Structures are given as C-alpha cells and as structure tokens.
Amino acid sequence: MAATQKEHQEETHIEIDVLEAIFSLMPLIELVPACHVSKVWNHAVFSSLAHLKQIKPWLIILTQTTRASRVVTEHAYDPRSHAWLQIKHQPLITKASEFPTVRSSHSTLLYTLTPSEFTFSIDALHLKWHHAPSPRVWRTDPIIARVGNHVVVAGGACEFEDDPLAVEMYNMESSAWVRCQSMPKKMKNTSASTWQSVSVVGETMLVTEKDSGVTYSFNAIAMKWEGPYYLCPDQSVFYCVTGTSSEKLMVVGLVGEAGNVREVKLWEVKDGLSSGMKEIGSMPKEMVEKLKGDSEFGSVEVIWVGDFVYLRNTLVLEELVVCEVMNGSLCEWRSVRNVAVDGGTRMVFCGGDVCMEDLQKAVLSEKRKFCMK
Numbered sequence: 001m002a003a004t005q006k007e008h009q010e011e012t013h014i015e016i017d018v019l020e021a022i023f024s025l026m027p028l029i030e031l032v033p034a035c036h037v038s039k040v041w042n043h044a045v046f047s048s049l050a051h052l053k054q055i056k057p058w059l060i061i062l063t064q065t066t067r068a069s070r071v072v073t074e075h076a077y078d079p080r081s082h083a084w085l086q087i088k089h090q091p092l093i094t095k096a097s098e099f100p101t102v103r104s105s106h107s108t109l110l111y112t113l114t115p116s117e118f119t120f121s122i123d124a125l126h127l128k129w130h131h132a133p134s135p136r137v138w139r140t141d142p143i144i145a146r147v148g149n150h151v152v153v154a155g156g157a158c159e160f161e162d163d164p165l166a167v168e169m170y171n172m173e174s175s176a177w178v179r180c181q182s183m184p185k186k187m188k189n190t191s192a193s194t195w196q197s198v199s200v201v202g203e204t205m206l207v208t209e210k211d212s213g214v215t216y217s218f219n220a221i222a223m224k225w226e227g228p229y230y231l232c233p234d235q236s237v238f239y240c241v242t243g244t245s246s247e248k249l250m251v252v253g254l255v256g257e258a259g260n261v262r263e264v265k266l267w268e269v270k271d272g273l274s275s276g277m278k279e280i281g282s283m284p285k286e287m288v289e290k291l292k293g294d295s296e297f298g299s300v301e302v303i304w305v306g307d308f309v310y311l312r313n314t315l316v317l318e319e320l321v322v323c324e325v326m327n328g329s330l331c332e333w334r335s336v337r338n339v340a341v342d343g344g345t346r347m348v349f350c351g352g353d354v355c356m357e358d359l360q361k362a363v364l365s366e367k368r369k370f371c372m373k
Helices: 002-023 028-034 039-051 185-190 285-292 356-364
Strands: 058-065 072-078 083-089 103-105 109-113 117-121 130-133 143-147 150-154 167-171 176-180 196-201 204-209 214-219 224-230 237-245 248-257 260-269 277-282 300-305 308-313 319-326 330-337 345-352 368-372
Touching (some): 028 039, 039 356, 058 300, 103 143, 109 143, 204 237, 237 300, 260 285, 285 308, 285 319, 285 330
Parallel strands (some): 196 237
Antiparallel strands (some): 072 083, 109 117, 117 130, 150 167, 196 204, 204 214, 237 248, 248 260, 260 277, 300 308, 319 330
C-alpha cells in the first residue's frame, strides 16, 4: 500500500515537471486557460513562470487614426514569448464629448488631456483609468511622470499662460492638485516633452535635455528642483535619453552627429548624479544599420520598459531594436519587426509589468480579446 502511494506521488511529480516544461514553451496568453483546467495545472503554470521562464514586461503600442479618433488599435509585444498580440477592446474610457489624442509619457503612463479633464492609466493593460480635473495651467506638450502616489505635470504651457514653467502635482490618494515650485528658468526654451526625456528614481523625477544632457531633478516630497547636472557621457554623444533599469539610472546615447550616427551606446549612472557614468553596452553594427534602414537617422525614439530599452528611427517604422539589460550590466541586443505599423495612423508607445492575475482579469472580463499575430 505504501509502495503504491509512493509510486503515485512520483508519477504526479513527473507529470508536473513535464507540464512545467511544456508551459515554458507556450506564449503567456495561452497559459490563461491552462490555469483553469485543474489545481495541478494551475500550480504547474505558476511554478513554470517562477522557475523556468519568468514573465517579462510588455511593450504596448496604440495606433490612433486622425479621421476617427475613437478608433484605437492596440498591439502588445511579449518578450518572454517573442510574440505579438492584437488587443481588441472597447474605446478608452473618457468623459469628454470629443475623444482626445492619446499620449504616453515616461513610457509607462498613458493619458489624455482636455481643458476639462485629465485622464490617465498607469497599469500596462490599462484596465483602470483615473479621472481628474485638468491642471489649472493649460498645456499642449507637458512633461508628465508618475512619482510614487503622485502624477507630476510640468512645463509645456501655452504662450498666453503667465508661467510657462509651471509645475502641478496630482495626488492619487486625495484626488487633489497641488501647485509646486516652477521649473528652473534655464529650461524656459526647452520645457516641452519634445526636448526632454524624463525618468523616475524613487521619489525623484529627472528631466534631461536630449541634445545636451543637462539634467534637473524634482523631488516630489520636498516639491523642489535641484541641478543642473550633466548626463552627457562625453563630447562624441550628441543625443541622449535617460531611463531606469533595475532602479538604476541609465543613459542611451547616439555617438556621431545628426545624420551620421556611428554608434548607439548604453551607460549606467553611478551612485550620485555627479559621480560619473560607466559604459555597459554598445549596439552591434548590424543593428545600427537595421535601425538606419535605407535612410538617414530621423528622430530616434527611446522607450524604457522595465529592463528593456526599445529604439526606433521615426523614418523606419517597421523596425525596432531592443536591448535587454540582464543582471544590471549585461546587454543582449536583437531586432524586432513592428507589426503595429499601419499607414495613416500615429503610434503611441508605452508598456509595463504584466502579472498573471491582471491578464486573467482582462481575458475573463470579456472587455478585451487577445489575438496572436
């Protein structure tokens, strides 16, 4: 009797091991129904994700047509599975009579802004939307980032506003706006998001001028600015964008000159903003050529999603180059075909961590349909 029970336990253990191995080969979206087959399968799914092939943050691309602004198509790239999905769902939630332009900021935050309402979502699948009154200062191209329990809205104000460098902060717990210290006066001509990259470390937002690397920090607790700091790695870099990986501040830099990019490199900023940087990776030459395509470099967009850095040349829509930063210092580069390209539409890039519970919630709600591309 004891021997039979032992044999059964061994068979069950083997079955779970086999299931875990099979599940590690399956796209993440296909594991959702597997979780509901039985308790054994559910355990095997989560064990496989924990020990064999962990979930990695998704890149989300929204395309919005100018003719029918309510028509928003969403694609997701799952780097764990190297798979693209199309996500079909109801129109994004908004109370505005006219559907506003969807924008992204700090890569993980999606928002719309009208004179009467500020609507934003901070989860990767955009399952929840927050509705707030619009900031008191009207802005057309602001710098926006989530810092802790706050959303900071800075600069980008219209010319008729008294203070083009105004900063306001929305508290997600109290649902209230607070006016903060304005941006430094030296940023007057470059306070729009077009000129700046934004990153967040802890309770601090860092705003970096892309052409020079000049950086100012804003502490959301003290509501004050500090700087300037200089995050341009060296004189050969003419364009740089900051981001974070494993809570470390990073810089992507284009080496050469506009129209003649020789290299694309990645640096880690040391402990303090004034303590220098160390190079941790350089994009392989064949990837630089892929990014360049048949044209010169146009504007280069950099999207930070967790430990992944996505780069795209705005003149080569179909190609993405991605760098995965592993163990904080090892870079793995590859190219990814952008399946979201559709002529006549604008693309909005964002992304973030996707947990199995949120994915199950999205699938079971029937408000979203996921289709493998």
